Amino acid sequence: MEKIRRNERMSAMMKILADSPNRIFTLSYFCDLFGAAKSTMSEDIDILRDVVRQFNLGELETVTGAAGGVRYRCSVSQPDALRFIQALCGELSGTxxxxxxxxxYYSDILSNPKMVQGMGAILATAFADQAPDFVLTMETKGIPVAMSTATALGVPLIIARHASKVYEGPAVNINYVSGSGRIETMSLTRRAVQEGQRAxxxxxxxxxGxxxxxxxxxxxxxxxxxxxxxFVMATREPEKKRVTGEKSLMILSISGDDExxxxxxxxxxxxxRQP
Amino acid sequence: MEKIRRNERMSAMMKILADSPNRIFTLSYFCDLFGAAKSTMSEDIDILRDVVRQFNLGELETVTGAAGGVRYRCSVSQPDALRFIQALCGELSGTxxxxxxxxxYYSDILSNPKMVQGMGAILATAFADQAPDFVLTMETKGIPVAMSTATALGVPLIIARHASKVYEGPAVNINYVSGSGRIETMSLTRRAVQEGQRAxxxxxxxxxGxxxxxxxxxxxxxxxxxxxxxFVMATREPEKKRVTGEKSLMILSISGDDExxxxxxxxxxxxxRQP
Structure with missing residues (x-):
């Protein structure tokens, strides 16, 4: 095999790590892939960690121990997150x-890949320390952002439905009070969640709420x-929600009588400001 | 500014390009980011193009002309695509x-980030030459794969709904014959699509169909x-569908009376085999 140079190894490694956030790759995996010694790969990873930090591309984390290795974590800095959301607020404000x-109307934002990736990365950064086992959403509009958050965390997405579906098998149904004040049903297949998991x-x-x-x-x-x-968006009113401790990206209020x-x-x- | 080395530039460039498939980045963009000369950046890109090809990570394409630059394209080789789908078929076959x-039951596959990314990349590869302006899906189960395909193509996702929603504005509604043979309604906000676009x-x-x-x-x-x-999955029966020219990833047939x-x-x- 032709010798693979450091710049080649590092570029390929960057792509492979970033494609699977939170997945731990062993040093041996990369040694085999590139035909390089462990010491060489360690050096590569050290340099790559600095690159990722310097250009605000996330974080590389070294995990020690038997199941050790290196993993990529999605991480958006507080100024970057704020800049992104402020631009979005500008786009959504007005008449x-x-x-x-x-x-x-903001359905277009909710299924625009760049917007959804950005929002998902911010939410994944905010909740990574909570180590969720999966992301849960209720159909339909939140699915892309929830999917993007799950991807950035490297966990599955689970989608609750309005009714049990024949192709989902035995399901748990509950009733809830919807935004319009009506009693509605929410359904989730029994296979989706195990006891003790973190949502x-x-x-x-x-x-x-x-x-x-x-x-x-x-x-x-x-x-x-x-x-x-x-949540992507929370309304200013009512101030008191049925849930507590939630984090939304934007706050919405609509005012005016005529226009x-x-x-x-x-x-x-x-x-x-983060510390 | 401290001088940034080639391996650092290339790793960062890899991540930035791959995060925005199909978006053309000018050479000047990277020159400014890294404080490097155009000739140096050209060399970087030439090496990176080979790395991406060698490790089956997609494709880098140089676009010439006034709006020229470099862009990343998602591209899965035929053997890789087949291997991925065969593994999936193994997982889904049986009782x-x-x-x-x-x-x-395969809802879990349809919202698993790795599965969805893989399927989206294969579909994006298959349809990139058709240069779609957007991806269209009908709620609910196909949304994650459709989103992933749209992301890999760098185009928006548009979601048709079962009924007009107050938060989507004026909509076009049509009736169609659903899988169960009933007449159902499909609705899409007028703002979503412009005349002449490619779906x-x-x-x-x-x-x-x-x-x-x-x-x-x-x-x-x-x-x-x-x-x-x-489509992710097509049934073997009925062989004659209401649409033609469709591409699915997998073919399903269910047989047996008892089990x-x-x-x-x-x-x-x-x-x-691709040529």
């Missing part, structure tokens, strides 16, 4: 996206623990 | 995933062209 009934709830929109509360109740039925709740105007601002926790 | 009514339809499941036909009809209403149709067994095989086009 052109306000629909009759004081609804905000991160991700959804697109939080108004009163009925659906979010429903998802938390659903996890309770499965014996799973909710380790966090995250209604949306004001979208970054959520307070994003404004906090 | 344990067959549900009453001859349904196959790639991606969904999880194809039986008779009623929903797929509905999506094609919907695109017709918008004056958009359908440049391709892709039903699923046989899942790679779709024929994946078996073809």
């Amino acid at each position: 052109s996206r306000v629909l009759p009934g004081r609804f905000l 991160l709830i991700v959804d697109d929109f939080l108004r009163a 009925g659906t979010a509360k429903g998802m938390a109740d659903l996890m309770h039925e499965f014996g799973a623990t909710v380790v966090g709740m995250a 209604e105007t949306a004001t979208v601002t970054p959520a307070p926790w994003l404004l906090e | 344990s995933r067959v549900l009453p009514g001859r349904f196959l 790639l339809i991606v969904d999880d499941f194809l039986r008779a 009623g929903t797929a036909k509905g999506m094609a009809d919907l695109m017709h209403e918008f004056g958009a062209t359908v440049v391709g149709m892709a 039903e067994t699923a046989t899942v095989t790679p779709a024929p086009w994946l078996l073809e």
